[in-house]
Amino acid sequence: MSDRALGAVCVVASAAMAWAAQDYAAAISYEPVGPRAFPLLLASGLALSGLWLVFKPSTGAEAYRGVPWKPTALCAAAVLGYALLFQWLGFVLATALMSVPVGMAFGGSWKQVLAGGAALGLVLYLMFDKLLDVILPAGPLAALLGGS
Numbered sequence: 001m002s003d004r005a006l007g008a009v010c011v012v013a014s015a016a017m018a019w020a021a022q023d024y025a026a027a028i029s030y031e032p033v034g035p036r037a038f039p040l041l042l043a044s045g046l047a048l049s050g051l052w053l054v055f056k057p058s059t060g061a062e063a064y065r066g067v068p069w070k071p072t073a074l075c076a077a078a079v080l081g082y083a084l085l086f087q088w089l090g091f092v093l094a095t096a097l098m099s100v101p102v103g104m105a106f107g108g109s110w111k112q113v114l115a116g117g118a119a120l121g122l123v124l125y126l127m128f129d130k131l132l133d134v135i136l137p138a139g140p141l142a143a144l145l146g147g148s
Contacts (some may be wrong), residue, residue, distance in 0.1 A: 007050040010049055011046075018040055089140070090142070091137055091139070
């Protein structure tokens with residue numbers, strides 16, 4: 001599929017996402033943002049990315065010769081594992097584990113990616129769960145984090 005065709009598909013998909021999200025509303029308003037904000041944000045990002053693909057200058061097939069396929073596949077596998085383990089391990093552990101192969105794909109050392117993953121998982125959990133009141137699964141660390 002060419003970049004321009006993929007971009008057009010992304011623009012159409014983002015329009016469909018935005019249209020579908022218009023009816024999202026909570027029966028009881030318990031969060032200030034509501035359930036519609038996240039799909040609309042994703043649709044906006046997808047639309048902008050799609051428009052960039054449609055209107056960017058042509059580069060030809062040589063643009064794909066330097067793509068690091070192995071690190072890209074490693075990152076995709078890490079995100080898939082994250083989605084599968086998120087509820088069971090909880091946000092902090094799943095995020096920390098997902099960031100290790102992603103950090104390694106970007107050239108980080110074991111020490112850096114382990115420390116960064118642990119810090120990322122903990123700081124984001126505290127920010128979302130405590131500061132923004134977004135309920136996240138705590139998993140095995142529920143007793144330590146005081147979460148669900």
